[in-house]
Amino acid sequence: MTCHNRREKTKGCLVNLFKQKFPEKLEMAVFVCDDGSIDGTKEMIGECFPRVQVVLGNGNLYWGGGMRMAWKEAQSKGEFDFFLWLNDDTNLYEEAILSLWNDYQQVYPLAIITGACQSAITLEWTYGGREEYGPIFPKLYPQKIRYINGNLVLIPVAVNDKLQGILPIYAHYIGDYDYGLRAQEAGFTCYTSSKYLASSEPGIIQYYGDPKYSLIKRLKLVYGVKGLAIKEYFHYKSYPYGKWVGIKTLIAIHLKALSASLYKLLGL
Template sequence: MNRNRTAVLITCYNRKTKTLACLEALFNQALTPEITLDVYLVDDGSTDGTAEAIQQAYPQVNILPGNGHLFWNGGMRLALAEAIKQDYDYYLWLNDDVILYPKALTTLFATSGHLAEQGDVRSIVVGSTQDPEQGTLTYGGVVQEYWWHPLRFCLVQPNETVQRCNTINGNCVLIRREVVQVVGNLDPALIHYLGDYDYGLRAQNQGCSLWISPGYIGTCPLNQTSDSDQRLQEQLKQMSGPKGLPLKDVILYSFEEWKLFSQRYGGSLWFIYWLLPYRRLLKGWLFSKLNIKLTRTFGR
């Protein structure tokens, strides 16, 4: 019997209840006997007892301590580096706020296996998640939205068939060994959100294929957005942080990280694409200045 040894990679910080729920759904997966799961979980300095609770409930989980400054990309990079030492057949990225449906992994493995039968052994398969209350699409595979804008992506609605995509949200992703052998680990130059997009694009550029599995594999709520009424100084401070400034329809990353990403994938016009997202802050600043001037001139 051919066994599929799979390393499940998770990183967490102070979300004990969510992390335990994620693990419960993971260990309740309806899997065939040839699939084995080894979990590598990075606890990045949680102070809410996450590591202790996991150790008690799921002693088989390999808990890797972080330094408190890893965030998503650093935590997943640490977990993957440790798992690579054991040369697994598959590597599964899993966010700790994802609740997998009982047959989620069966769908992912079946999709990857079907692609391999067709000769595509360097494949990445991403699962789509939906909001637990609204049922709307939250994360999954993304494609380039406009032909003229290589850095503008949009989510692809899953259907009953396998679909191609350009890159991925890292919430639930199944990666074959052959891909990791070519692409390697996540980029240490990135901190949080852009690590998954970068990995998918690097994989595509190195001859790997990216696919969206059929249907939804579980639930995952959208990250909260920032208050658009924040003062410019507050917005700039948040944008410079590891998680950037998440607005309603876009995340404004730090200047340095977005510049690196733009240079890699923006082509000869990367400088324009680098600056485009920040026009929102400039527009808000101009409106606030205009409003102040009109108030002083005409009164309230």
Template sequence: MQNFAVLLTCFNRKEKSLAALESLYKAKEVLNKDVVMSVYLTDDGSTDGTSEAVKKQFPAVKLLKGSGDLYWAGGMRNSWSAALKNNYDAYLLLNDDTKPYSNFLVDLFETHNYCIQEYGKGGVYIGATLDEDTNEMTYGGSVFTNKFKGNYKKLIPNGEFPQACELGNANILLASKDAVEKIGGLSDGYVHGLADFDYTLKAKKNNIPVLLAANYLGTCTNDHIDKYAKFVTLPLSERLKMLYNPIGFDFKSHLVYMKNHFLYRLPLVFIMGYFKVVFPKIYKNKILRK
């Protein structure tokens, strides 16, 4: 690879965004100096001074303004669209709350070389992350245990070689030029979540290798709270709003995901979405626990 683009989006997480960028640039120093890195960051209306701080500390970053309602999927699509105007050899998706290790770019490039050697073409590469405090795995690559039900398990990096996976979190995800030329960037329709799962499934459907890197590539805390604890206490009108809220249950993205990959489950998911709005305690206590 001669060059690659790094894609990020942010909203009011200045310190985390700056830490992610600092770790990224330190990792670039470890990589081959001849490889050119370009960074695209969509700031979706931050009011905490993120853009100003980025301009000051990382002037090379290409700052893009969001509409204020892009959320994660929309912000990443915006950064990717800008990067696609140039002909990069790869596109690295990096969450702004992720702190990559200093060797993570080297590991990703080695994963790419492994993919070329084993499959004869470039693929999509996932980097697993650990919780900085507990040292437990938070994000990475997964394989289905029951595709009909949509059940899956996370793969543990083995420290030796990349493993084929079916689903990948885009906390750290590198899409090769071969992959992007065939399937493009993140799909439209996703508001906040599931766009990364969609991307890896889309790659698999198009015979593009999806590999989990051999080593852990960074740290990221899983800060997703138990939404149901609050959900069951809300009045009906607020539960309905939370169902569709992108940082609530992001129902629209779930329906798009089912339509694209699990059409047979779409009617059930649609019905259960409204069931939990009307009967939240029954859903939480009887259905979620199964």
């Protein structure tokens, strides 16, 4: 896990994690990167969850960097059979880990399972597995998917031995999508869970092509780490689809940001 100034969310997530029942003979070690929190997150973890091993970031790691730091710490402390990604705004349901494990037994051994999440307010799908056309909803059995969200993901160590974690080029977004695509290229399969395993509310997305924003704000959304992060996005689009697709994507994005009407006029 990685966290930054979300003490109560982090606490709630860890409470639910430590309430979980685990399959026989499996034990859990928890590693959290506290990326420069100033709200007492580190102290809260030390007081309430003494078993959790905390590494400290500089406040500029974001999701990708924080996950890499926590993962590196875990790998330095022992040999594990599996790694479990968990976001601190993801609240596990009762027996979520057991359900995830049972799904894994159906697709064993060379597979990644991402847990389907829903809104606690609307009960609608929010995160999990996706295809090109949209989200894949749970259907009481594990379903193959193309894209994984990183909120709750079970990864066998054999998979990560080939992939070696989230790529350093990804600071905040897209690293989970890329990880799943690289896994499939390496011969592994990605699945989504058979049912909803947690609640996680969708983030607010500001669209870089929205004409109600000023040009400066639209460009900030294109280049910002928590926006589109255009350098990372170019790498992501170029990796599976080729550099020409990446270049066309760059042109289209900048045209949208500069002028949505021009983009439509050119028919891109």
